Amino acid sequence: MAHPLESLVVRHTRRLPAPSGPAGQGSVAARQFDAALMSVGFKLSAALLERLSELNEETVVDTATRTLDSVREMAGDHVQHNVYFVDFPANVPDTFDFWMQCIADALADDGSRDSTLAQLSTGMVDLLTLPSYGNYQHTYAEMLAAHDELIAAAGDRTTVLHLGGAPDDEVTALYLALAGSTTPLGEENLRDLRLLAEHCADSPQPEAIPVRENRAVINVTRLHAGRDLLVDTVTDVLRLACALSDGDVTLTEPTRFRPLPRPVRRALLAGLDSVVAATPAKLADVTAHREAFKRLGERLHPHEYPRWPHAADVFAVARGEKEARSFDSRIEEMFAMNDVTGAARLLTAAPGKLFRSLDRLLRTCNTQDERDAVVAAAEQAAPQVSGRVLLSVREHLHNRAQESGARRIFVNRRGRAWVTTDNRPLVLPPERKRFIDALDAETRRRLPEPGHLLIDPGILDIALPLSGKATTAGFGVLPRGSLSPVDGDLLRFFVYWKQKSHDTDYDLSALMLDAQYATVCWLSYTALTEVEGEHSGDITEAPDGASEFINLRLNAVRGTFIVPQVNIFSGENFEAVEESFFGFMLRDAEQQGRPFEPRTVHMKSDLRGPGRVALPLAFLRGSDGRWRAKWLHLYLHGNPNANRVEENRVSVATLLRGIVEREYLTVRYLTDLMAERATATTLWDGTTVPDGPVTYIGLERPDGLHPDSLIITPENLRALIPA
Incomplete structure (x- = not known):
């Protein structure tokens, strides 16, 4: 039987908890599972393939079904990616010619002819009123039939899934890693920590929980289990109250506190009382979140509990009735x-x-x-x-x-x-x-004694994750400021969104800038073709989900920078839609294939941020002519409606310049310090794995490392930050 948090372990660690079941002859099903994984850019490690081969076929099939669902979602292959132009990137028309054809189609339609003629008489036509504009003109199956199979290439992404330990051990290890993180977690990881904390309430607990937001999430479980709370400031109690109301434990956004049961109110008031009784000076912390404490006081009714007078002082300070100098x-x-x-x-x-x-x-x-x-x-x-x-x-x-x-x-x-x-x-x-x-x-x-230090050079320019807030959730996503190589002839961006309750129009664009950050050209729904590439066409609503793509020939790009962006033209914002994500693929020129091929996806990032314009990353051409990705994770405020690449060029260029010209602290800095204390330091060549234990730091975990090795990859890069 599968562990309920198995998919969480796979997503965070690229490890599959050791499958269990009756022994049997599962080798054929295991090889078929491996082949299915390779079609979406994943592969079983040798140890995992061997383990599955020892189980019966039914167990292997059940494991394969669950795991394939997990990894397909990681790569963005859990939805259907259709395109407006069925042959994309071939046969994309000139923008003006396309618009004229849409007008001609509207004039040929009895239902739209009169309104279109009326608009033409004014000299201006709203594209959104034209029947053939903005909506798929073919089915997903018809689009697939129009494309040849993808030709396998050496540059296709392969992410290895490794054999994990017992399911409960893997879940506990993940819980301890997230709970004991020395850096703040992002929103998705905080949600995952809450699930893990509930499951691991009776499991070993971390020796220390240095991040206050993590402590708040874990305190929810401790409160429900009747254990002592981990609080030593009044703000710890406020964060816990926010967590109990599913609010923002970072205290960035205001929380609407729910009515709280009497036992919970008593626990929170007792926590406040003990903190202030031990250190009265901590009352000064109330002023930083005065309004939040006032709202919380309305739910806790401290006047009903005279045995906790110090807790009442907290709310007296919040109301301005008692002075506590900060x-x-x-x-x-x-x-x-x-x-x-x-x-x-x-x-x-x-x-x-x-x-x-x-x-x-x-x-x-x-x-x-x-x-x-x-x-x-x-x-x-x-x-x-x-x-x-x-x-x-x-x-x-x-x-x-x-x-x-x-x-x-x-x-x-x-x-x-x-x-x-x-x-x-x-x-x-x-x-x-x-x-x-x-x-x-x-x-x-x-820094710990690393012993034999084995380093993948590809990770050296990755920025240190000093905060989980500098990285959005997703697959292959790196911290803001990171540099990573881009190898391939074709670079293809994609965005997918699915509206929740209102018509929603997201627009994918790409801005090309020269070395002085001046605009060279762009691709968007207003510029479907350029020397550099093609846009897949504008989709203006997404009740069943919608995708847009931009295809770029890197050797044809005029300029030094490529800046993809997602503009909200109308409808629900990034945090209101049912789902939205951005990513990029890399292909060789002759590969063909569908517009979306999961095994060519190198990054897929959730779009969940403020503002109306998302800037996930940019691409920089170096002095050696090679392209590299620079990770941004930025959002512009934008306009309430009708955001377009043409209108935010200056803002985008200014932000890009600020990020590019800033030097971020990278993994190279820490590995240089660690190398001074290492017994040996080796740059991994991608093939030779040392026999003994190592401290491995790299982009992907090599197969065959000694079981006592310490392994650091982007998935747990936060573990590199010293306490």
Whole structure:
């Protein structure tokens, strides 16, 4: 019998929990399963194929059915991808000729002739009123019949599924990895953690849960199980209340609190009371989320529970009836008095906040004594700062070497971005170098002894996942700022969406820019063909789901940058539709095949963010002529309706420049530090696997690694961030 969370393990780890069942002759079914997997770009490892071959045929077939469903969804092959132009990318018409044909069809239609003539008399025609525009003119089966089979090529993606351990062991290991993550998780991973926490309530628990959002999700399970809550700040209790109402535990978006049962109210009030009783100064944290605490107080009725007076103080502060001076206000007072040394000394009580304030402290210093005091305070506090903050500050200081007037990009945790000119005074080189050396030394100290370090060079330019918010959910998705090679003759983008309750029109576009970020051309529903490639045609509603594609010949691209984007023209936003995702495929010129072929999909990313324009990634042509993907994960605000590539070219170019010119801290930085302590360091050549245990860091887990090896791939890259 399958474990209910088996598909979760496959998605997160690329491991299939060890199938179990009666022994038998399953080798034929196992080979057929392997062949079916290869058609969607996956493959069984040798150990997994051997394991399945020892089971009876019925067990193998059941396992294959479940697993195929999981991996097809990972690659985006769980839906039907039709195209407007049945022969796409062949025979895509000129845009103007196509529009004229749509008008001719409307004039030949008795139902639309009069309205079309009336529009023509005004000199303007609304394309959406033309019967043949925006709707599929053929069935999915007819589209498939119009295309030859895909020719296999060496560049086709192959993702290996490995044999896992016992199902419960795999689920527990995944729970411990997510719960103990040293970096915040994205929305999808938080949802997965909640499911895992419910299932693993009686399983081993992580030694530490450093991320507050993770703690809130796990506290829900602990509360329902009658266990002690993991809370040491009043904000921990607020996050738990948000989780109980299916709200935002990151506290970015307001939560509408539900009525809470009396036992839950008692537990939350007791938690607040214990925190404040132990450390009254923590009442100051209430002011940062005053409105949320006021709304929560309306649900908890603290006046009904006089035995918890400290909990009542929390809501008195929220209502302004009791004063609790915040730590930040004391810091601001020091800055107002130009007492930099005093501010640095006070900030040592909050090491993380001290490190986040280093740039400001150094800019405010007027004397060398003040600068020395700030540096000394930071060096003293460094061992108490989380690894994620250390690395974030390291990346920040590296980029502060730029001259004044450079671009400064801001990206919030939901992917909304903006760029401004950086006019801050420079951090003086001596202090900057001293800080960087101290950060490198502290990071090196925290990294584990790697033993034999085996590195896949392809992962070295992947940005460190300092926050799960910098990566959207999906398959083959990398953190913002990552660079990855693009090998192939044809680059094909795709977007799929399915509306929930209203007609919804998403438009896939691609903007080509030169080395100065000026527009060269674009492909969209307003420019169906260019020298570079073709657009598959505009679909204007998606009650049953709809897809759009852009096909690009990379050797024909005029320019240095390719920026695909998804514009919401009308209808439901990215978070309101039933489903929406973007991705890209790579093919050789002679492969043919359907518009969508899962084994050529190299990335598929969910579209779940704010704004009306999504910018998942961009493609950069290097000085060597090779193309690389630069991961963006950005959203533009856009307009309420009618967003088009033509209208946001300047905004897109500005954001792209900010991301491209920023240097991100990559895996290479940590592997260089680890190599200093390794017994041996080997660059993996794709074929030779060492006999003994290794610390392997790479894009894909090689088959045949020693069972005691530590394996780091993009799926668990967060494990590389030191605690």
